[in-house]
Amino acid sequence: MAKQTQTADKTAEKPAENDKAAAMDAPAAEGKKAAEPQPVKEEMVHLIVFKLGAEYYAIKIEQVKEVNITPATTRMPRTPHFVKGVANIRGDIIAIIDLEDRFNIRPAPLLDGLNPDLTYTLVIEAKGYSIGVTVKEMPQSLNLPISKIDKAPSFLQDVNISENFIEGLARTGDRLIIVLDMHKILTQDEVRELPG
Amino acid sequence: MKSREQEYKEIFIAEALEYFDALNRHISTLEKQPDDEQTLAEIFRLLHNMKANSKAIGYLQISDVSHKLETAFSLIRNKELAFSDEVVTVLFDGIDLLGELITNIDSNQEAEPDPVLLRNLDIIVENLSDSAIELAKVQKYNTSKNLSLSDLVYIQIKKLDHLMNLVGELMIDRDRILSISKDMGNEELKTVSSHLYRITEDLQYSVMDARLVNIGSLFNKFPRIVRDIAAAEKKEVDLELIGQDIQIDRNILQIMTDSLLHLVRNAVTHGLETPAEREKKEKPRMGHLTLSAKSDRENVLIELADDGKGMDFKLIKRTAVERHLITADAAEGLTEAEVLSFLFEPGFSTAKEVTEFSGRGVGLDVVKNAIDSIGGRLMVKSEKGKGTTFSMQLPTSIAVKGALLFEVDEIFYAIPLIHTEQVIALDKDELHEVGDVMIADLKGEAITVVYLHELLNTDEHQMRLGDKSRLKGQVQNIVVVSYNNRKIGLIVDKLYRQQDIVVKPMSKPLDRIDLYGGVTLLGTGKVCLVLDVPATTRYFMNRRQAQEHV
Amino acid sequence: MKRILIVDDSFYMRTLLKNMLSDAGYEVVGEAPNGQTALELAKETKPDLITLDVILPDNTGLDVLKGIKAEQPDMKVIIVSAVGQEVIVNEAMEYGAKSYIVKPFSEEKVLEVVSKVLAED
Numbered sequence: 001m002a003k004q005t006q007t008a009d010k011t012a013e014k015p016a017e018n019d020k021a022a023a024m025d026a027p028a029a030e031g032k033k034a035a036e037p038q039p040v041k042e043e044m045v046h047l048i049v050f051k052l053g054a055e056y057y058a059i060k061i062e063q064v065k066e067v068n069i070t071p072a073t074t075r076m077p078r079t080p081h082f083v084k085g086v087a088n089i090r091g092d093i094i095a096i097i098d099l100e101d102r103f104n105i106r107p108a109p110l111l112d113g114l115n116p117d118l119t120y121t122l123v124i125e126a127k128g129y130s131i132g133v134t135v136k137e138m139p140q141s142l143n144l145p146i147s148k149i150d151k152a153p154s155f156l157q158d159v160n161i162s163e164n165f166i167e168g169l170a171r172t173g174d175r176l177i178i179v180l181d182m183h184k185i186l187t188q189d190e191v192r193e194l195p196g
Numbered sequence: 197m198k199s200r201e202q203e204y205k206e207i208f209i210a211e212a213l214e215y216f217d218a219l220n221r222h223i224s225t226l227e228k229q230p231d232d233e234q235t236l237a238e239i240f241r242l243l244h245n246m247k248a249n250s251k252a253i254g255y256l257q258i259s260d261v262s263h264k265l266e267t268a269f270s271l272i273r274n275k276e277l278a279f280s281d282e283v284v285t286v287l288f289d290g291i292d293l294l295g296e297l298i299t300n301i302d303s304n305q306e307a308e309p310d311p312v313l314l315r316n317l318d319i320i321v322e323n324l325s326d327s328a329i330e331l332a333k334v335q336k337y338n339t340s341k342n343l344s345l346s347d348l349v350y351i352q353i354k355k356l357d358h359l360m361n362l363v364g365e366l367m368i369d370r371d372r373i374l375s376i377s378k379d380m381g382n383e384e385l386k387t388v389s390s391h392l393y394r395i396t397e398d399l400q401y402s403v404m405d406a407r408l409v410n411i412g413s414l415f416n417k418f419p420r421i422v423r424d425i426a427a428a429e430k431k432e433v434d435l436e437l438i439g440q441d442i443q444i445d446r447n448i449l450q451i452m453t454d455s456l457l458h459l460v461r462n463a464v465t466h467g468l469e470t471p472a473e474r475e476k477k478e479k480p481r482m483g484h485l486t487l488s489a490k491s492d493r494e495n496v497l498i499e500l501a502d503d504g505k506g507m508d509f510k511l512i513k514r515t516a517v518e519r520h521l522i523t524a525d526a527a528e529g530l531t532e533a534e535v536l537s538f539l540f541e542p543g544f545s546t547a548k549e550v551t552e553f554s555g556r557g558v559g560l561d562v563v564k565n566a567i568d569s570i571g572g573r574l575m576v577k578s579e580k581g582k583g584t585t586f587s588m589q590l591p592t593s594i595a596v597k598g599a600l601l602f603e604v605d606e607i608f609y610a611i612p613l614i615h616t617e618q619v620i621a622l623d624k625d626e627l628h629e630v631g632d633v634m635i636a637d638l639k640g641e642a643i644t645v646v647y648l649h650e651l652l653n654t655d656e657h658q659m660r661l662g663d664k665s666r667l668k669g670q671v672q673n674i675v676v677v678s679y680n681n682r683k684i685g686l687i688v689d690k691l692y693r694q695q696d697i698v699v700k701p702m703s704k705p706l707d708r709i710d711l712y713g714g715v716t717l718l719g720t721g722k723v724c725l726v727l728d729v730p731a732t733t734r735y736f737m738n739r740r741q742a743q744e745h746v
Numbered sequence: 747m748k749r750i751l752i753v754d755d756s757f758y759m760r761t762l763l764k765n766m767l768s769d770a771g772y773e774v775v776g777e778a779p780n781g782q783t784a785l786e787l788a789k790e791t792k793p794d795l796i797t798l799d800v801i802l803p804d805n806t807g808l809d810v811l812k813g814i815k816a817e818q819p820d821m822k823v824i825i826v827s828a829v830g831q832e833v834i835v836n837e838a839m840e841y842g843a844k845s846y847i848v849k850p851f852s853e854e855k856v857l858e859v860v861s862k863v864l865a866e867d
Contacts, residue, residue, distance in 0.1 A: 072722075074607060074608075074722070074723040074724075074725065075607060076706070076709075076712065076725060077607070077652035077653050077711075078652060078709070078711055078735070079706065079709055083706070086702075086703075086706065086715060086723055086725075087723070088717060088721060092703070093700060093703060093715050093717070093723055094703050095703060095704075095705065095706045126704070128704070129703050129704040130703070131703075131704075131705070200765065203761075204758070204761070204762065207757060207758050207761055208758050211756060211757050211758050238803070240801075241755065241801050241802075241803060244828065245755065245756045245759070245801075247828065248756070248759065248828050248849040248850065249756055249758045249759060251849065251850040252758075252759070252762060252849060252850035252851075253758075
C-alpha cells in the first residue's frame with residue numbers, strides 16, 4: 001500500500017517516469033515536459049534520480065544494474081559505519097552501503113505516509129562486482145539533453161561530497177540534481193575507508 | 197575436440213615429467229649406493245623409454261640427451277665408467293636439462309642445450325673421462341629452482357574451479373528447497389528433494405574427487421632438492437617419504453608448494469647439524485628428515501620432522517623481548533607452545549646467517565599466511581637436541597568445509613571445524629575475571645575466554661573484555677578455537693549444528709575486511725558470516741592490548 | 747576380429763600402439779604395463795597375438811616371453827625393441843618370438859608385421 005501511495009505522489013510531483021524499463025524504451029526526445037524547446041538531434045542522457053538528505057542526486061543508468069526493494073540485510077560487525085551489511089540478491093551476496101552515512105549527509109525528515117522500513121536499493125555495477133546503495137524514496141527515471149548537465153560546477157563548496165565524485169550538475173525545471181560518478185566512488189579510495 | 201596429436205603430446209609430457217621426477221629420486225639413491233643394481237636398471241629403463249617416446253613423437257633434442265645419458269648409465273652398469281663426483285655432476289646436469297626440455301615443450305620456446313654440457317656428456321659417453329681431460333664446469337642455467345606440479349589432470353584447473361563453484365551454488369539452492377519442502381509438508385516434494393539431496397552430494401564428491409592429485413607429485417621432487425641443499429651445506433641427510441599416495445586438492449597442493457620448500461630448506465640448513473656436530477652429540481652422522489602425509493575424512497595432515505638440534509627456546513624468548521613482542525617478565529612464564537608461536541610473527545627469524553638456500557628474508561610467517569589462506573592449521577613441536585616437527589593440517593577441498601553454526605546478537609556465524617577444538621557449556625561462576633580478560637579452567641588448562649558479542653558489537657572505546665557482568669544468562673556456550681598454538685574460548689549466544697557449508701568469498705569491497713573468511717547461505721535463505729579464526733584471534737589480541745593502554 | 751594384447755611400460759607407447767591397431771580393425775583386449783600383469787592378462791584374455799616390450803620394470807621381456815611360452819606354446823609374440831638391442835631380439839627369436847618391431851616405428855611397419863604374423867599358421 002505504502003509503495004503505491006508513494007508512487008502516485010511522485011508521478012504527480014515530478015516530470016519523470018516510474019518504470020525504468022519503459023523509460024529506457026521510450027524515444028529520447030519524448031516526454032520531457034520540463035525541457036525547453038531544443039534541437040531534435042541533441043544527445044540525451046538517462047539518469048536514475050534519488051534523494052539523499054534534502055537534495056536530489058542521480059546516477060547514469062549505465063551504472064545501475066537494477067532497482068529493488070531492499071532485501072533483508074545481515075549486519076556485519078566491525079565494518080565502516082556506512083556499510084549496512086550484506087544481502088542476498090538472487091544468489092549473489094553483495095555489500096549494501098548508505099551514501100548519506102558515507103558523506104555525512106543529514107537525513108531529511110521522512111515524508112508522511114512513507115514506511116520507514118521500506119527502502120530501495122540501487123544495484124550498481126562496478127568493475128567485476130556489484131554493490132547496493134540504499135535510498136529512502138523510490139528512485140525515478142529521467143531523460144534529459146546532455147547540455148543540461150553542467151560539467152564544471154563551481155558552487156559546490158556546501159556539498160559534503162568530494163568534487164572528484166561529482167560528474168556534473170543537472171538542471172531541470174526548478175530542480176538541481178547532483179550527478180554522481182559511482183565508479184569513482186567505488187574505487188580504491190573508498191576501500192581504504194575500510195579497516196583491514 | 198582434442199586432436200589425436202594434442203592428446204599424444206599431453207600424454208607424452210605427463211609421462212616424461214613423471215620419469216623426470218623418478219630419475220631425480222633414483223639418482224639421489226644411486227649417489228649413496230652406487231652399486232645398487234636395481235636402481236641402475238630402473239634408471240636405465242626410464243631413460244630408455246624417454247628416448248623411444250621422444251623419438252616417436254619427434255622431440256629429437258630430448259631423445260638425443262636421453263640417449264647420451266642412457267649410454268652413460270649402461271657404461272656405469274657394466275663398470276666401464278666410475279660413478280665419480282665429476283661424473284655425477286654431469287649426470288645431474290644432464291637430467292636437469294631433460295627436465296627443462298620437457299617443460300619447454302609447452303611454452304613453445306626453443307631451449308638451446310648448453311654446448312658445454314653436451315660436450316661433457318660426450319666425454320663421459322666416449323669413456324675419455326680419465327684425469328687428462330678436465331670436464332668443463334657448466335654454467336648453472338637454473339640458479340633458483342622453481343617447482344611446478346605435473347599436470348596429470350588433463351583438464352584446466354580453472355574449469356574444475358568453475359565446476360566446483362557451480363556445485364556450491366547448487367548445494368545452497370538444494371538446502372533451500374529441502375527447507376521449503378519441510379515447511380510445506382508435501383510428501384511428493386519431500387521425496388524429490390531428498391533425492392535431489394543425494395544426487396548433489398554425489399556430484400559434490402565427484403567434482404572434489406576430480407580435483408584430487410597424489411601428494412607424491414610434490415613429495416617426489418624433494419629427494420633431489422634435499423640432496424642439492426645438503427651438498428651445498430655440507431650435510432648428510434637421509435630423506436624418508438611417507439604417504440605419497442594420499443590425495444589432496446590440486447590447488448591446495450599448489451599453494452603448499454612454496455611453503456613446503458621453505459620448511460625443507462630450513463630443516464636442512466638450520467635444523468640439522470653437520471656430521472661432525474652430530475657425532476659429537478652421539479647421533480648418527482646422517483641427519484634424518486621425514487616428510488609424511490596422512491588423511492582422515494576431512495583433512496590431510498602433512499608433517500615434516502627432523503632429528504636436528506631443535507629450536508633454541510631461550511633465543512626465541514630473547515628475540516621476542518628485543519622486538520617488544522612481550523615483556524621480559526611475561527616471557528619467563530610462557531609455555532613452550534607459546535614461545536614457539538613467536539616464530540610465526542612477521543619477519544621473526546632466529547637464523548644468524550643467511551645461507552644460499554635458507555633465509556632469503558622469508559620467514560615462517562609467510563608459510564603461516566599461505567596455510568591460513570586455505571583455512572588450514574600450522575603447528576610446531578620442538579625439543580632441544582632432539583629435533584623439530586612442523587605439522588600442517590589442510591582441508592581436502594577449498595570450497596566445501598565442515599563448520600559449526602552459531603548465533604550472536606541475532607546474526608548467524610560459522611566457524612570452520614578445522615579451527616574448533618571443542619564445544620562446552622560453563623556456568624558463569626566458572627569464568628574468572630583475570631586482569632582484562634576472562635579465564636576458564638578446562639581440565640587444568642587455563643583458557644582465555646572472550647564474549648563474542650562484546651568483541652564484535654560493543655563500541656571499541658567502551659569494550660570491556662574482562663567484565664563478566666556483560667554476559668547474558670547463567671550458562672555460557674563456549675566454542676574453543678585454536679590458532680597458532682593458542683586456544684581461545686568464544687562465548688556465543690546460541691549454538692546450532694555442525695554442517696557442511698559452501699563458503700563464498702566476500703564480495704568487493706568487503707573482501708578487504710579480514711575478520712570474515714566469506715559468507716554462506718543457509719537453507720532458510722539467510723546469510724551466514726564465516727568468521728576467520730586467525731583474524732578474530734588477532735583482533736582480540738589487539739583489543740586486549742588497547743584496553744591495557746587505557 | 748583378431749585380438750591383441752599390448753605389453754609396454756610406457757603409457758605413451760601403449761596409447762600409440764593401441765590407436766594404430768584398433769584403427770586398423772584389431773581388437774586390443776588388454777594393456778599390461780609390467781611383466782606380472784602381462785602374464786596374467788595373457789592367461790586371462792588368450793589373445794591371438796602379443797606385442798612385447800623387452801624392457802619392463804619388474805621383469806625382463808625375455809622372462810615374460812618364456813613364461814608365456816611355457817603356458818601357451820603356440821602364442822604369437824612380436825618383440826618391440828629399440829635400436830641397440832639386437833642381442834636381446836635374437837635371443838627372443840630363439841625362444842619363439844615370431845617377429846620384431848624397432849622403436850620408433852611407423853604405422854605401416856607395425857601393421858605389416860602384425861598382419862604377416864597373424865596370417866602364419
